[in-house]
Amino acid sequence: MHNFQLFIKKNIIKGSTVVVGVSGGPDSLTLLHLFLSIKEEYSLKIVGAHVDHMFRAEQSEEEMLFVKDFCYQYNIPCEAKQIDIPAYLNRNKISSQAASREHRYNFYKEVMDTYNANYLALGHHGDDQIETILMRMVRGSTGEAMAGMKAVRKFHNGYIIRPLLTASKEEILQYCDLNGLEPRFDPSNEENKYTRNRFRNTVLPFLKSENPLVHERFQYFSETFLEDELYLKELTKEKMNTVLKRKEKSEVEMDTKLFLNLPLPLQRRCIQLILNYLYETIPSSLSSIHIESLLNLLSRDHPSGSLDYPNGLRVIKSYDNCLFTFDYDKSLPYEIPLSIPSTIVLPNGSAIDCGILKKPHFLKRGNDVFSLSVERLKEPLTIRSRKQGDKIKLKGMNGTKKVKDIFIDEKIPLHNRDIWPILEDGDGNILWVPGLKKSAFEEADCNGDYIFLQYKEL
Numbered sequence: 001m002h003n004f005q006l007f008i009k010k011n012i013i014k015g016s017t018v019v020v021g022v023s024g025g026p027d028s029l030t031l032l033h034l035f036l037s038i039k040e041e042y043s044l045k046i047v048g049a050h051v052d053h054m055f056r057a058e059q060s061e062e063e064m065l066f067v068k069d070f071c072y073q074y075n076i077p078c079e080a081k082q083i084d085i086p087a088y089l090n091r092n093k094i095s096s097q098a099a100s101r102e103h104r105y106n107f108y109k110e111v112m113d114t115y116n117a118n119y120l121a122l123g124h125h126g127d128d129q130i131e132t133i134l135m136r137m138v139r140g141s142t143g144e145a146m147a148g149m150k151a152v153r154k155f156h157n158g159y160i161i162r163p164l165l166t167a168s169k170e171e172i173l174q175y176c177d178l179n180g181l182e183p184r185f186d187p188s189n190e191e192n193k194y195t196r197n198r199f200r201n202t203v204l205p206f207l208k209s210e211n212p213l214v215h216e217r218f219q220y221f222s223e224t225f226l227e228d229e230l231y232l233k234e235l236t237k238e239k240m241n242t243v244l245k246r247k248e249k250s251e252v253e254m255d256t257k258l259f260l261n262l263p264l265p266l267q268r269r270c271i272q273l274i275l276n277y278l279y280e281t282i283p284s285s286l287s288s289i290h291i292e293s294l295l296n297l298l299s300r301d302h303p304s305g306s307l308d309y310p311n312g313l314r315v316i317k318s319y320d321n322c323l324f325t326f327d328y329d330k331s332l333p334y335e336i337p338l339s340i341p342s343t344i345v346l347p348n349g350s351a352i353d354c355g356i357l358k359k360p361h362f363l364k365r366g367n368d369v370f371s372l373s374v375e376r377l378k379e380p381l382t383i384r385s386r387k388q389g390d391k392i393k394l395k396g397m398n399g400t401k402k403v404k405d406i407f408i409d410e411k412i413p414l415h416n417r418d419i420w421p422i423l424e425d426g427d428g429n430i431l432w433v434p435g436l437k438k439s440a441f442e443e444a445d446c447n448g449d450y451i452f453l454q455y456k457e458l
Ligand SMILES: Nc1ncnc2c1ncn2[C@@H]1O[C@H](COP(=O)(O)OP(=O)(O)OP(=O)(O)O)[C@@H](O)[C@H]1O
Pocket: 020, 021, 022, 023, 024, 025, 026, 027, 028, 029, 049, 050, 051, 052, 053, 104, 121, 122, 123, 124, 186, 189
């Protein structure tokens, strides 16, 4: 395995501790054997790590004993753990593969800590890489993910390394033969139940028949694509600072005019970076379709529109503004009864003070105050979010006006419209759209007591 030597030379620091994930199958057994063969030359400390996921009762326990025994023969430590994944699956709604992976990776971290290891070596090979890249393309992955698995990536307090990505399965099986290794074979690898196995059993034989070294072509694609991608990502990061207006934990706002001036490849990556920032873990249902539909929305002439992304993220375009937010729906729709006197804080971050005034000497005018005769009040007063078809009888005007048109005239951004407060009386009349318009129901000049409302930014 010539490439293994090259990989180690390039990526491993002499004197390091390497944890090798060993399932007992041909790939990881080959990997472990290769590491043992260079152990002295590189002054490495090698540790075997095995997880028995307990899917196949005695058979999987036998695999664990096999790995332990192999390590014992070569005089290296072996950490093995039995984890009852079937029981875990009964309690949690998660796929068996995802559950196994999550537990296995947690165990790797524990072992790395115990031995103060710098590297975790895994036995993924070139054929695995072809499957990964094709699967991701087919499901619509974006960006770096399309490069498949990385040969070296940061993990816990060190790195995951995959020294066999340039080797094919066939080479690995030959290596096992040549070196008298007798790996265990997991029967589930053959079933077409899993997507990966379907690619392995159907697409791979065709590609191999076209080019037996196709795994090298895919690995070359993966590495060069990743380099291009990282370069473009750096460019995007630089430009992004000019486009972003606000960046908070669950919200990001950007200027669409400046965004649309960026070259399309940077626009795409800019969206991807915002999503990476907002999502703790990118949902598996998020795909290139989401990015393309947002690009579409932003480049259309229509000034507003919104898109719903997975896990409650909403993207709202409004004039020159584009807001990505998780907070959008939390307080919608709302209806807050107004007791008098009181101060209420509203979902849009503003507040309304409300009290009773004896006939005042001076009453403020303007759209952020509203007054009403106590005598003619139709209780209860409510502050609520807008409803479809809302109309208001405007002061000094005949007929009614749609609240929606008031928002449009005042150029209120789309995402603010749904949380904008509206004052309604007990008869269902809209009295006031605070800060924007008053209805003909206002009585600023009556003789008795007034209910006085003041809208204010906090
Ligand atoms: N049960 C396990 N315990 C420890 N490490 C594992 C286990 N299963 C997989 N790994 C590690 O993850 C790598 C990839 O796992 P995967 O199941 O995709 O491989 P595989 O094709 O079945 O490999 P192998 O021939 O080594 O079983 C393995 O080569 C091995 O390094």
